[in-house]
Amino acid sequence: MGIPQPNWTTVNYSKKQIEKAGKQITEFDDNSYEYNEAVKIVNNWREAHAYPLYYIFKYLKKISSNDNYCIVAERLKRLDSIIEKMKRFPDMSLSRMQDLGGCRLITKSVEKVYEYSEKCKNSSIKHELKNEFDYIKQPKNSGYRGVHLIYKYHSEKSEYDGMLIEIQIRTHLQHIWATAVETMGIYLNQNLKAGQGSKDINRFFALISSLFAYIEQQPLVPGTPNDIDEIIHEIESLNAQYNYLGFLDAVQVITDMQGSNKDDESYFLLCLEHKLNKLVISKYQPSEVDEANEKYHSLELNSDNNVVLVRATSFEALKKAYPNYFSNIHNFIEIIKYCLQNDINNIYTNLKECLIMKRNFTDWLSKFHKSIANYGYYIDFDKVYRNVNDIKVELNILNSLIGSTDIENDFKSIITKYPETLKCLPILLAVRANEIYAIDGDGEFSYDFKKANYSPEQYAVFMRKTGLFELLENHIIHTLVDYVTGVETGLDSNGRKNRGGHLMEDLVESFIVKAGFVKGKTYFKEMYIHEITELWDIDLSAISNSGKAEKRFDFVIKTDKCIYGIETNFYASGGSKLNETARSYKQIAQEVATINGFEFVWFTDGSGWTSARHNLEETFDVMEHIYSIDDLEKGILSELL
Numbered sequence: 001m002g003i004p005q006p007n008w009t010t011v012n013y014s015k016k017q018i019e020k021a022g023k024q025i026t027e028f029d030d031n032s033y034e035y036n037e038a039v040k041i042v043n044n045w046r047e048a049h050a051y052p053l054y055y056i057f058k059y060l061k062k063i064s065s066n067d068n069y070c071i072v073a074e075r076l077k078r079l080d081s082i083i084e085k086m087k088r089f090p091d092m093s094l095s096r097m098q099d100l101g102g103c104r105l106i107t108k109s110v111e112k113v114y115e116y117s118e119k120c121k122n123s124s125i126k127h128e129l130k131n132e133f134d135y136i137k138q139p140k141n142s143g144y145r146g147v148h149l150i151y152k153y154h155s156e157k158s159e160y161d162g163m164l165i166e167i168q169i170r171t172h173l174q175h176i177w178a179t180a181v182e183t184m185g186i187y188l189n190q191n192l193k194a195g196q197g198s199k200d201i202n203r204f205f206a207l208i209s210s211l212f213a214y215i216e217q218q219p220l221v222p223g224t225p226n227d228i229d230e231i232i233h234e235i236e237s238l239n240a241q242y243n244y245l246g247f248l249d250a251v252q253v254i255t256d257m258q259g260s261n262k263d264d265e266s267y268f269l270l271c272l273e274h275k276l277n278k279l280v281i282s283k284y285q286p287s288e289v290d291e292a293n294e295k296y297h298s299l300e301l302n303s304d305n306n307v308v309l310v311r312a313t314s315f316e317a318l319k320k321a322y323p324n325y326f327s328n329i330h331n332f333i334e335i336i337k338y339c340l341q342n343d344i345n346n347i348y349t350n351l352k353e354c355l356i357m358k359r360n361f362t363d364w365l366s367k368f369h370k371s372i373a374n375y376g377y378y379i380d381f382d383k384v385y386r387n388v389n390d391i392k393v394e395l396n397i398l399n400s401l402i403g404s405t406d407i408e409n410d411f412k413s414i415i416t417k418y419p420e421t422l423k424c425l426p427i428l429l430a431v432r433a434n435e436i437y438a439i440d441g442d443g444e445f446s447y448d449f450k451k452a453n454y455s456p457e458q459y460a461v462f463m464r465k466t467g468l469f470e471l472l473e474n475h476i477i478h479t480l481v482d483y484v485t486g487v488e489t490g491l492d493s494n495g496r497k498n499r500g501g502h503l504m505e506d507l508v509e510s511f512i513v514k515a516g517f518v519k520g521k522t523y524f525k526e527m528y529i530h531e532i533t534e535l536w537d538i539d540l541s542a543i544s545n546s547g548k549a550e551k552r553f554d555f556v557i558k559t560d561k562c563i564y565g566i567e568t569n570f571y572a573s574g575g576s577k578l579n580e581t582a583r584s585y586k587q588i589a590q591e592v593a594t595i596n597g598f599e600f601v602w603f604t605d606g607s608g609w610t611s612a613r614h615n616l617e618e619t620f621d622v623m624e625h626i627y628s629i630d631d632l633e634k635g636i637l638s639e640l641l
Contacts, residue, residue, distance in 0.1 A: 006054070007290040009047040011159040015095050018045050022094025026086045039079070042094065046076055047293045049101035052153035052163045054286075056103050056127075057311060060167070063119050064105060066634040069172075071106040073321035074311040076293075079300045084191060098131065098150045099166040104321055106175045110136060110216050113169050117147050120167060128152040130164065136174075139221045142195050142202065143209025144178065146170035173212050173335075179322075180248060180332040181205050186272065186306055187251055204238045207231050211339060228344055236340060245336060248329050265313045267292045270322065271299050272306040286311075314363060361617045367630040370607045372503050372570055377496060384488040387427075388481060394421045395480040398472075402480070407473040411463060412456035422449045422459070428468055428480070430487050438462070504570035505554055508603050508632065515637040517557060527556040536563060538598060543591045551588075564625075565592075566601045571608030578612035585626075586619040601625040603632065 013021075021041035028035040057074040064070040077100050086092060105116055113136065121129055131150035139145045149167040153160060170178070181192050184205075190197035192205065210224040210231050225231050239245055269282040269292055284292040296309040312318035388395075397418050404410045415422055426433055426449055434450040447454065447462055463469045470476075477483045509525070517523040529544045529551045536558065543551060555566040567585065571578055585602050592600040602619075605628045609616050620626055627636050 006050075006287050008051040009044065009290065009293060011048045012044050013041050017041055018095050019093055021045075022086055022092075022097075025083050026090070042082060043079065043297050045094065046079075046082070046100050047297075048159065049076060049163055049165070050289055050293065051157075051160050052155065052165050053101035053103065054311070056101075056151065056153070056165050056167065059123070059125060060103055060105050060116075060120075061313065063116065063123075064107070067107065067112075069108045070112075071317050071321050072103065072313060073317060074101070074103045075322075076101055076296070076309050078306075078308055079297075084194065088194060096164065098164045101163070102166040102168060104168045104170075106170055106172055106321065108172055110171055110218060113147055113171055116169050117149065120149055120169075126154050127165075128154065136218055139209060139213065139219060141206070141222055142193065143181075143206040143221045144193070145174045145209060145213065145218070146178075171216065173216060176329075176332045176335065177205070177209055177212055180208075180329045183251060183329050184244070184248060187247075200238060200242060201244070204235065204242075204244055207235050207238070208336065211235065211336075211344075214344070215339075232340060232344065235336070245333055249333050251329075266311070266315075268310050268312060268315070268318050269296055269299070270308050270310060283315075314360075361620050364620070364628060364630075365609065365613060365616070367628060368605050368607055368609060369570075369629055371572055372507060372605070372629065374503065377503060379489055379492050380495065381489075383495075384485060384492055387488050388485050391424050391427070391484070392481060394418070394424045395484060397421050398424060399480050401472045402477065403475045404473055407469050408460050408464070411460055411469070415452070415456055415459060419452060422452060424480075424484075425449055425459075425463075425468070427484055427487055428471075429466060430491060432491065436462075438465070440465070504568045504603070504605065507629065508555065508566070508568045511632045511637050512555060512557065522558055524556045524558075526552060526554065528552045532556060532563065532565070538563060538595075540595065540598065542594050543588055543600075561597075563598050564601050565598065566603065568603045569606075570604070571606035573608045574611030575608070578608060579615045582612065582615040582619045586622060589619070589623040589625075599625055601627070603627050603629075605629045 018041060021038040024034055024038035025042055028038065053074050053076070057072065060072045064072055077097075082094075082097070082100070085097070086094065107113060107116060117132075121132075128151065129149060130152045131148075133148040133150075136145050136147060147169045149169070151165050151167065153163045153165055155161045178193075184190075184201065185192040185197065188197065188201075190201075192201060195202060206221045207224055210220040211228070213220050214228050214231070220226065220231075225234070265286065267284040267286065267289055269284065271280045271282075272278075273280070282292075282295065292309055296307060299307045308322070310318060310322060312321055397414060398421055400414070401407055401410055423434070426436055429436070434448065436447045436449070438445050438447070442461075445454070445458070445462070447459070452459070460469075512523050513519075519525065529540050532538065532553075533540055553565040554568045557564040557566065569581065581604075585600075589600050589602075592598060600623075602623065602625065604616075604626070
């Protein structure tokens with residue numbers, strides 16, 4: 001059974017009717033018949049944009065799929081925002097409004113913003129780039145920064161052809177700023193984004209935007225000081241007078257989640273009842289977009305609601321893309337406080353944890369593999385064949401005992417004439433040893449199969465009591481060579497644990513090589529702390545207990561900028577060892593943080609972590625460089641190194 005397809009809204013009105021409705025919603029009273037009829041038309045036109053929006057959203061997901069820190073979301077413009085915009089720009093044509101449908105891509109740096117912008121502009125998609133606005137190079141007077149691309153959607157379905165879709169690309173820092181502005185606007189009931197509100201509030205946010213632009217080494221906001229010290233001084237003065245940061249810090253909402261708890265790509269209808277400080281979230285599957293739109297429209301009719309319909313890859317992505325609805329502006333406040341208290345010229349490096357939104361642990365863990373077994377993991381047949389060949393001659397001599405009618409005498413004759421055949425006997429019992437101990441009512445014996453320490457008669461007793469004579473004389477097997485091949489195969493299965501321990505190492509190493517590093521020159525395997533210290537003259541006493549403890553890394557990579565100590569492991573099943581490993585690596589990561597020029601990197605994976613997730617999460621929260629196989633496949637090594 002296939003996945004249900006969305007019931008996309010079609011355009012039910014002519015362009016003339018749409019244009020007329022756009023004017024009427026700004027001219028008539030919201031209780032009038034004309035207004036309500038106009039709203040129906042506007043809403044239909046807006047909902048129809050969900051179709052082209054979906055395909056632009058899919059494209060952005062595709063080009064950012066390997067970016068661990070990238071967030072993609074989409075939304076249909078709120079009705080109140082449409083009305084407000086039409087009032088601000090009376091000559092605007094509703095059918096040509098560029099942002100009725102918008103996609104948002106949030107990434108970690110300005111460089112990445114332009115990288116994704118170029119990917120969009122140079123892609124092979126058939127949609128037409130109509131406009132480009134670079135608000136990073138030329139920030140708005142309000143302080144808004146980001147890159148906007150306006151695409152004219154082309155489709156074989158004529159009702160959607162020509163619709164305009166806006167793509168917003170911004171950094172996490174730019175997004176943090178925009179979120180704070182929207183949050184303040186919501187709770188003051190002022191459209192600060194459009195430059196409304198008090199002069200002091202707008203000035204405050206414009207100054208902060210310049211501060212953030214300075215951090216990102218980009219042009220400052222027009223009308224703000226060119227000197228960073230002056231910017232900081234003015235921010236401090238305004239905050240001291242009005243306590244804007246205190247106000248934002250005090251804003252909290254109660255979240256009421258309705259719908260499936262499964263964290264998957266969905267439509268999320270957010271209804272913020274800010275008088276009650278309550279956020280109601282209704283979740284809809286992609287196939288339920290029509291129902292979601294209908295509910296969206298009905299909630300908008302209540303002027304006390306702040307409502308938006310958003311599509312996001314997960315609930316966590318939703319919270320990061322639209323944190324203003326959750327009143328989550330913690331990062332904004334912390335960054336401002338940090339900037340006011342520290343050296344602004346060294347701020348970027350020190351703020352990297354704030355500037356880059358952290359990955360979600362649950363999302364990260366959900367991509368762990370059940371197994372990384374390759375085809376050679378199950379049985380090492382080369383080893384099996386080697387072991388069998390080592391005793392093949394002796395086994396063929398013993399083959400004469402199969403079906404023997406006088407097996408005891410035949411056996412004694414063979415080991416007397418060919419004493420080297422004794423070494424084959426332990427493996428017939430699936431034992432890898434030269435000695436076998438046995439005890440019963442007749443006494444205790446320790447048989448040596450390398451050099452006979454008992455008479456042939458006693459070894460015959462061993463054969464009888466262990467059941468080997470019965471196996472041979474009753475012709476249960478046809479050839480000892482085949483039998484031992486089977487035994488060796490079974491014994492080799494015990495070696496899977498050891499092979500499994502090396503599989504993760506081998507996998508990581510393959511990606512290290514793929515990233516361009518050369519063994520013995522730029523990367524090294526199984527390297528001790530003292531070897532690293534001696535080779536590169538770096539003080540690692542912080543992780544060696546001042547030289548008293550010796551630590552060995554699975555891999556060490558040397559770049560021009562840094563030395564990376566790498567540990568790897570894979571856990572298919574749980575156990576106490578996982579908790580111990582997580583705690584140990586957390587401690588190493590904290591110790592390494594005090595060492596200049598050295599970083600600790602941990603690659604781990606496996607469903608075994610499910611039972612030890614809490615300890616792993618603790619390490620995940622404090623360790624910058626902890627990665628999974630999924631991260632490797634997405635190219636984290638090239639990005640990191």
